[in-house]
Amino acid sequence: MRAGVDIGGTKVAVCLASPSDGAGPPPLLVRMSEPTVKSGQPGALAIQVLSMLDAACARQGLTRDKLAAVGVAACGPFVRQAGLIELANPNICGGLAGAPRGLGNDWTRVPLEAPLAHALGQHRVRIANDAVAALHAERCWGALHGQQDCAYVTWSTGVGVGLCVDGRVLGGKNGNAGHAGHSFVGDIPGEPPLCGCGNRGDVESLVAGNALPWRLGQSAAELLEAAHKGDATAKTQVHVLCTLMGRLLYNMVAMLDLRRISLGGSVFLHHEELLLPLLRMELSRYFPVLTEGVELVSAGLGEDVGDYAALALLD
Numbered sequence: 001m002r003a004g005v006d007i008g009g010t011k012v013a014v015c016l017a018s019p020s021d022g023a024g025p026p027p028l029l030v031r032m033s034e035p036t037v038k039s040g041q042p043g044a045l046a047i048q049v050l051s052m053l054d055a056a057c058a059r060q061g062l063t064r065d066k067l068a069a070v071g072v073a074a075c076g077p078f079v080r081q082a083g084l085i086e087l088a089n090p091n092i093c094g095g096l097a098g099a100p101r102g103l104g105n106d107w108t109r110v111p112l113e114a115p116l117a118h119a120l121g122q123h124r125v126r127i128a129n130d131a132v133a134a135l136h137a138e139r140c141w142g143a144l145h146g147q148q149d150c151a152y153v154t155w156s157t158g159v160g161v162g163l164c165v166d167g168r169v170l171g172g173k174n175g176n177a178g179h180a181g182h183s184f185v186g187d188i189p190g191e192p193p194l195c196g197c198g199n200r201g202d203v204e205s206l207v208a209g210n211a212l213p214w215r216l217g218q219s220a221a222e223l224l225e226a227a228h229k230g231d232a233t234a235k236t237q238v239h240v241l242c243t244l245m246g247r248l249l250y251n252m253v254a255m256l257d258l259r260r261i262s263l264g265g266s267v268f269l270h271h272e273e274l275l276l277p278l279l280r281m282e283l284s285r286y287f288p289v290l291t292e293g294v295e296l297v298s299a300g301l302g303e304d305v306g307d308y309a310a311l312a313l314l315d
């Protein structure tokens with residue numbers, strides 16, 4: 001039995017599964033999720049993960065020492081403490097951007113690998129950035145199967161990217177390759193909004209699900225629903241969002257010569273029919289030599305990509 005743990009800025013999800021038979025994603029035997037703990041001591045998140053693993057195992061009549069391996073897909077960025085991964089995520093660590101973001105804690109980093117390795121054994125734990133893990137899952141079982149030059153992009157609470165070039169998934173010195181959500185693609189009128197990372201006006205601060213209530217006074221769901229119903233102001237705002245996201249996608253293609261990009265995340269998947277054509281249109285506006293034939297597609301694993309991401313780290 002294997003476990004997958006998906007640590008996001010909004011929720012932590014745990015699943016149990018047997019190894020994949022190779023033909024498709026492994027059937028999930030247990031799935032459970034809870035809101036991400038963001039109060040108390042920084043060690044609270046690892047304690048939450050371990051107690052959820054215990055609860056998931058109990059449902060199968062197991063104890064966690066019977067787990068063969070635990071994959072952990074965690075929102076980044078990562079920092080290292082004595083070589084072990086800690087999380088410095090803007091949607092969990094309130095100390096990164098300070099009180100104006102209102103997360104209610106002053107954490108700047110959260111220990112993860114050390115407490116999990118201590119409790120489970122280092123050899124049983126594999127941790128990767130969630131978008132990188134989702135890229136693995138999409139390459140194993142989803143829309144990026146067989147792709148050598150590709151990326152996975154999640155447009156959700158935050159914006160995350162996993163990158164693969166020449167068949168190699170990119171990691172980087174701290175496993176942070178693909179943090180394109182904290183890059184810059186252009187300005188909007190007025191004071192640039194504050195990202196949870198402390199940047200002002202980066203992609204995540206402009207288009208992410210957590211940014212829109214701050215910036216536009218409505219949630220992504222409300223905005224996209226209004227645009228879907230034909231509200232002219234909402235449609236204009238959605239076009240602006242897709243212009244910004246489209247530029248990000250173009251920059252990735254220009255830098256890495258990608259062939260296919262798979263898109264997921266709750267903001268995108270709930271309004272794919274509205275967003276995908278706009279993103280494709282935006283990408284196709286730029287340097288055709290680089291963008292011709294590049295495919296933007298919806299995540300093959302759909303809403304389940306998060307569950308499978310952590311398990312794909314173990315294959």
Ligand SMILES: [Zn+2]
Binds near residue numbers: 090195196
């Ligand atoms: Zn940022």
